Amino acid sequence: MHSEDIYNGELTAKKFAGFVWPSVLMMVVMALYYTIDSIFVANYVGEEGLAAINIAYPVQGLMWGVAVMLAAGSSALVAIEMGKGNMREADSKFTFICVFGLALGCGATLLMFIFMDPVVDVLGATELLAKDCALFLKIFVWGCPAAFLGVLFEFFIRVDGKPAFTIFLYIGGGVTHLGLDIILMGPLHMGLAGAAVANVGGLWMTALTGLGYFLFAKTRLSFSRFHPDFRYIGHSFVNGSPELVNESAAGIMVFCYNMIVVRLAGETGVAAAAIVLNIHYFFMSVHMGYSVGVTPLISYWYGAGMTDRINKVMKYTKKYMLVASVAIAALCFILAEPLTMIYERPGSELFEMSSNGLRIVSLSLLVIGINVFASNMFTAYGNGLVSTVIAIARGLVFLLAGLLILPELMGMDGAWLALPFGDILTLGLSFLLLRKYSRKYNYKILGE
Numbered sequence: 001m002h003s004e005d006i007y008n009g010e011l012t013a014k015k016f017a018g019f020v021w022p023s024v025l026m027m028v029v030m031a032l033y034y035t036i037d038s039i040f041v042a043n044y045v046g047e048e049g050l051a052a053i054n055i056a057y058p059v060q061g062l063m064w065g066v067a068v069m070l071a072a073g074s075s076a077l078v079a080i081e082m083g084k085g086n087m088r089e090a091d092s093k094f095t096f097i098c099v100f101g102l103a104l105g106c107g108a109t110l111l112m113f114i115f116m117d118p119v120v121d122v123l124g125a126t127e128l129l130a131k132d133c134a135l136f137l138k139i140f141v142w143g144c145p146a147a148f149l150g151v152l153f154e155f156f157i158r159v160d161g162k163p164a165f166t167i168f169l170y171i172g173g174g175v176t177h178l179g180l181d182i183i184l185m186g187p188l189h190m191g192l193a194g195a196a197v198a199n200v201g202g203l204w205m206t207a208l209t210g211l212g213y214f215l216f217a218k219t220r221l222s223f224s225r226f227h228p229d230f231r232y233i234g235h236s237f238v239n240g241s242p243e244l245v246n247e248s249a250a251g252i253m254v255f256c257y258n259m260i261v262v263r264l265a266g267e268t269g270v271a272a273a274a275i276v277l278n279i280h281y282f283f284m285s286v287h288m289g290y291s292v293g294v295t296p297l298i299s300y301w302y303g304a305g306m307t308d309r310i311n312k313v314m315k316y317t318k319k320y321m322l323v324a325s326v327a328i329a330a331l332c333f334i335l336a337e338p339l340t341m342i343y344e345r346p347g348s349e350l351f352e353m354s355s356n357g358l359r360i361v362s363l364s365l366l367v368i369g370i371n372v373f374a375s376n377m378f379t380a381y382g383n384g385l386v387s388t389v390i391a392i393a394r395g396l397v398f399l400l401a402g403l404l405i406l407p408e409l410m411g412m413d414g415a416w417l418a419l420p421f422g423d424i425l426t427l428g429l430s431f432l433l434l435r436k437y438s439r440k441y442n443y444k445i446l447g448e
Contacts, residue, residue: 022164023293029170031285042343052132054274061251065244071155073240083303091224105145112141139196143203153210177202239384249395276357287369291376298380332362363420374430398422
């Protein structure tokens with residue numbers, strides 16, 4: 001489907017679904033980046049290896065956070081320019097942000113090499129896990145430049161009106177990642193080093209596929225001469241900051257879980273947190289995919305002044321939330337034990353702890369979709385401040401409050417309950433902000 005079909009043609013439920021579903025599938029495939037390694041490590045390396053990559057996760061979360069922040073913030077601004085018909089300015093901004101993103105990724109790799117040992121210490125790795133954690137990260141950081149470019153291309157391909165192509169980005173990267181995992185961790189017995197190399201291979205395949213799209217496909221956006229516009233960079237950082245908070249909060253959440261569960265249940269607790277949080281993120285990726293799929297439409301129509309189309313999207317969103325949220329939460333609850341079996345044999349302490357945790361965190365999946373959508377929607381309007389408020393409330397303030405209070409009262413069950421606790425409180429805040437800004441942006445709250 002070309003962008004003109006949905007941006008300026010008749011908007012129907014079929015066209016809307018056709019535009020959004022590739023983003024949902026793409027995010028689900030992308031979520032496999034977070035789960036493939038954990039599954040292979042759990043089966044080929046064991047409980048300690050699984051705990052080690054969970055200790056390293058906050059670094060990955062920060063990397064993805066900065067990449068998505070840059071991509072979400074800049075692409076929304078470019079989509080607004082496209083809606084206004086300023087294609088020359090849109091091309092210039094697109095080219096500049098790609099160059100800037102590549103340089104930023106290279107800088108991040110260099111910094112990680114310089115400060116690797118202090119970073120591992122800060123992550124809280126026990127003496128047993130520190131060596132494995134450092135081994136994984138020393139290889140993984142070579143993928144930072146590719147991660148930055150890959151995420152930028154993903155968002156801008158969607159803005160270009162070809163969301164279906166983003167599937168090829170992550171299928172290509174995912175197949176490469178999976179194939180390397182099988183070879184390197186299986187016959188070659190490379191363990192955590194193999195997992196890290198597989199990550200890097202998948203990231204570079206994704207970036208090169210995205211580059212090929214803009215070099216060889218027929219596109220609206222294209223590389224062009226650009227002028228360095230650091231005000232645009234600053235605006236992109238501010239507008240995309242909620243995405244940094246969301247992704248970094250995931251890293252902070254894992255870090256805090258690790259600190260708490262290692263005290264409650266040792267390395268087994270850290271491994272259980274890895275299983276529960278990976279599976280929870282996989283289910284949440286459906287809502288994330290829907291939200292990022294809708295974002296370019298809202299940005300474009302806001303720039304074009306087509307409020308009636310945005311209100312139609314809100315109606316579709318209400319129906320999606322009612323059906324998808326219940327279905328996803330039910331699947332997580334019902335399939336708790338079969339999903340845990342992918343990682344661990346039944347009957348072990350790790351299996352029981354993880355399957356119980358999955359049943360508890362499934363409650364958050366009933367409401368998390370609205371929170372994710374609300375944050376992304378304000379990013380689409382260029383209102384990064386409000387998006388950041390929602391993201392900080394969900395990912396940091398309410399969640400950390402739950403993690404500080406509930407485990408003291410209920411042990412491991414309290415640690416798992418912190419997720420639904422944070423999302424339920426954030427739901428109230430999301431509705432308050434959606435109502436407050438409905439007049440400013442002239443939309444109806446979820447199609448009311």
